Amino acid sequence: PVAAQPAAEPLPKRLERLSEGAAADLTVLPSAGHAEARGGAATGFDRLIGARSVPSVSSPVSAPLPAAKTLFRGGLRPAASNAASPEAAPVPAAPSKSSVRSYIAGTAALKIGIEALGLAVPLIALTVFGQAKWAAVMAMGWGLSQIIGSSIGGGILDRTSPTKVLSRTMLLQAGTVGILISLFIAQSLTGIAFAQPIAVFALHVVTGILAGVADTARQVIPPAVVGPDGQDLKVFNSKVHVAYEIAGVTGAILTGLAIKAFGLVPALLIHPPMLLLAAWLFTRLKLAPAVTNHVPATGSFMEKVKGGAGRAWADLKAGAAAVKGSRVVFWAAVALVIPLLLHRLLESLLIPIAAKTLLADPSVAAWIIAASNFGELLGAFWLMRANRDESKPSKLRSPFWIRLMSLGILGLWTFSVAPSLWFILPAVAFGSLSWAASDLSLRSKIQESLPAELRGRTFGFLTAAAFALVLLVSATLGFAFDAFSAGPTFWVLNAVLSAVVLGLLFAASRLAKTYPKPEPPSEPAK
Known part of the structure; x- marks a missing residue:
């Protein structure tokens, strides 16, 4: 309105004020988007008519955003904060290097123990x-x-500190396997059959429940360790996966040597100390629970058991609702299930069967599994390098890796059309x-997208669903390989996987639409 103009202001003073405001605008406009450019033009017009005062040099319009420290990428990245109030956005603290190292070392120790258990127990049963x-x-x-x-x-x-839960599951797993070893030792010393199959099975099941909690x-x-930034999560998860695979190879070699030198039961002695070491390393990470208003259950033991069962069912439904309620999490979860399923099927079922039937040499299974492990290491390294390179934004996004995974799935046709080791x-x-690479990228995307108070229940649901699918598909394929020969079964399997590829490409396209579109480059100021 006209009344807002400072009518008594002399013309020379107003021209001086206008030139100062225009100079300030020129420092902002070259790097501003369309919305900012329109705002700058409106500001200049308001100054021309005298309806807006010139901001000071310390105006928030031209103040830089704070920079957030990052542990894995060089330099600093701009913090996602409100440009109008930089003082309200504190600089996030960089994750502690000691926490990162403790977590990676604890994961490696855990994997060595898992390898010892996974190799020894089936051989004990046989x-x-x-x-x-x-x-x-x-x-x-x-x-x-x-x-x-x-x-x-x-x-x-x-509802509880996740590192506290993880360390306690490590302690309990060391205890259950320690009891298993004690049964065999007592049996060998006394001649009494303490290590009955049902007792070993019961301890194995308890250990498996604890392992399910630990995996989640x-x-x-x-x-909680490195922050919710998607790129940092991908780099961190890649580092952890590299350590996990190296520890897996180390654990398998150690267990194999122990079995050959001392026997099956002594080889299990690798497990408890590795799990105790992992528990100690995980206790060094002090993480608070995401849900702080939890009220512990009260009442008798049976009431607590009943309430716990009801709460577990409610937690599963909450996790399913979190997946269904977010387009990002839903399509990422759809694509995430496939690498989880294929990895377990390939190493536990498909490779041994292909080596024995299609290649007629069971010993080559070791070479194929070694190639699989080597490929996983390369995938983790590639994802890590891609997310350290800011010049290739397409590779920073999960749809790129889903499409790459689709191509990798089609490579399984070699089992049918070219069944040669080479x-x-x-x-x-x-x-x-x-x-x-796709697994780690999608996992990081889900971790980034979920609120902290729902991560446990969401990943609990996803992990339970993935394990259930693995059991179902394994049983189906086992029946198919027994009922038919391996050649036709692999043809049908590859045809099904080709249809799965179409679904993955659709999921990648849907997930790509959830990313914000990049703003077109702004035109230079004239």
């Missing part, structure tokens, strides 16, 4: 008990127990590379 059915029962019980552990663990991780905890902790090795290596 050689000590002398029955293949007990090996199958152990495998099925392990899978079902992990589903249970993931289902009940998600809510616990939201390891999906929840990374954002074709299968590079195909499996590239497939594992693409699956590992």
Whole structure:
């Protein structure tokens, strides 16, 4: 309005004020987007008519955003804060290097112990008990127990410190395996059959439940350690995965040497000290619970058990609702299930069967699994390097890795059209590379997108669903390979996977639409 003009202001003073404001605008406009340019033009017009005063040199319009420290990428990144109030956005603290190292070292120690348990227990079932059915029962019980552990663990991780939960599960797993070893030692000393198959199975199931909780905890902790930035999470998860794979190879070699030198039961002695070391390392990370208003259950023991079962079911539903309620989490979860499924099926079922039937040499399974592990390491390194390079934004996004994974899945056609070791090795290596990179990228995307108070329940639901799918598909494929020969079964499997690729490409396109569109470059000021 005209009344807002300072009518008594002399013309020379107004021209001087206008020139100062225009000079300030010129320092902002070249780097501003369209919205900022329109705002600057409106400001200049208001100054021309005298309706707006000239901001001071310390105006928030031209004040730079604070920079957030990053542990994994060079330099500083701009903080996602409100430009109009930089003083209200404190600079985020960089994650502690000691916390990162403790977590990576704890994960490595955990993996070495897992390898010892995973190799020794099935061989105990086959050689000590002398029955293949007990090996199958152990495998099925392990899978079902992990589903249970993931289902009940998600809510616990939201309401309790996740590192405290993880360290306690490590201690308890060391205890259950220690009891298992004690049964065999007591049996050898007294001659009394303490290590009955049912007792070993029960301890194995309890250990599996604890492992399910621990696996879910390891999906929840990374954002609390390095922050919710997507690129930092991808780099951190890649580093952890590299350590995990190296520890897996180390653990397998150590266990194999221990079995050859001392026997099956002594090889299990690797597990408890590694889990105790992991527990100690994880206790060094002091993380607060995401949910702070939790009221502990009261009443009798049975009332607590009943209430706990109801709460676990409610936690699963809350996790499912979190997946369904977010387009980002939903499409990322759809694509995430595939690498989880393929990785477990490939190493536990498809590679051994292909080596024995298609290649007629069971010993080459070790070479194919080695190629798979090598591919995973390369995938983790590639993802880590890509997210340290700010010049390639397309590779920073999960849809890129989903499309790469789709190409890797099609490589499994080599099992059908070119069943030769020299074709299968590079195909499996590239497939594992693409699956590992996509898995880590999607996992990081979900971690970044979820609120802290829902991460445990959401990953609890996703992990339980993935384990259930692995059991279902494993049983189906096992029946198919027994009922039909391996050749036709691989043809049908690859046809199904080709259809899955179409679904993955659709999921990638839907996920890509959830990313903000980059602003077009602003035109230079005239």
